[in-house]
Amino acid sequence: GIQVEQSPPDLILQEGANSTLRCNFSDSVNNLQWFHQNPWGQLINLFYIPSGTKQNGRLSATTVATERYSLLYISSSQTTDSGVYFCAVYSGGGADGLTFGKGTHLIIQP
Amino acid sequence: DGGITQSPKYLFRKEGQNVTLSCEQNLNHDAMYWYRQDPGQGLRLIYYSQIVNDFQKGDIAEGYSVSREKKESFPLTVTSAQKNPTAFYLCASSLAGGGDTQYFGPGTRLTVL
Numbered sequence: 001g002i003q004v005e006q007s008p009p010d011l012i013l014q015e016g017a018n019s020t021l022r023c024n025f026s027d028s029v030n031n032l033q034w035f036h037q038n039p040w041g042q043l044i045n046l047f048y049i050p051s052g053t054k055q056n057g058r059l060s061a062t063t064v065a066t067e068r069y070s071l072l073y074i075s076s077s078q079t080t081d082s083g084v085y086f087c088a089v090y091s092g093g094g095a096d097g098l099t100f101g102k103g104t105h106l107i108i109q110p
Numbered sequence: 111d112g113g114i115t116q117s118p119k120y121l122f123r124k125e126g127q128n129v130t131l132s133c134e135q136n137l138n139h140d141a142m143y144w145y146r147q148d149p150g151q152g153l154r155l156i157y158y159s160q161i162v163n164d165f166q167k168g169d170i171a172e173g174y175s176v177s178r179e180k181k182e183s184f185p186l187t188v189t190s191a192q193k194n195p196t197a198f199y200l201c202a203s204s205l206a207g208g209g210d211t212q213y214f215g216p217g218t219r220l221t222v223l
Contacts, residue, residue: 030209031209043200088153098155099155100152102152
């Protein structure tokens with residue numbers, strides 16, 4: 001099945017810093033989603049982005065489908081951005097569910 | 111308020127017991143999913159259903175069972191055959207299958223004593 005790798009696994013930044021999270025995947029995809037898992041475990045949808053670029057406030061994402069990677073940018077980080085960020089993909093073959101990476105654990109220090 | 115609800119939030123089970131986790135959605139979505147998350151890991155697919163009265167095994171279905179008698183509901187039973195059931199369980203739904211955006215419920219933390 002498709003493989004999803006996220007980097008870095010851990011990231012510690014000061015408030016106000018910018019960050020870039022990366023997601024590499026091993027095959028073509030029909031769906032790519034970025035999620036933020038908060039400390040209570042809730043998965044919050046950030047982007048649905050199988051290709052192209054999207055922006056939502058301080059967050060933006062770019063997926064280059066031909067090169068099989070996606071990037072999540074967080075600008076002017078706030079402590080509330082802390083948590084785990086997951087990339088998940090759907091490749092269209094096999095089970096009709098998302099394949100998740102192991103996540104990037106982001107800690108924003110005040 | 112539209113969304114996905116899961117209950118209970120926390121569940122404790124003795125070894126050898128079956129337990130059922132509830133998942134309800136009022137988004138009028140056709141497809142529903144169950145995932146399992148272990149500490150420090152991503153989510154893995156247990157079962158999914160694209161339509162009422164139909165469901166399919168995911169990557170880690172052994173020791174679990176589901177039903178889909180109503181569009182709004184997709185309960186998951188963790189049976190005594192599941193060897194390592196302690197985990198965080200998340201339910202999701204999407205308008206249709208096939209790569210549509212998935213939305214997640216708040217999750218149920220199951221602990222086996």
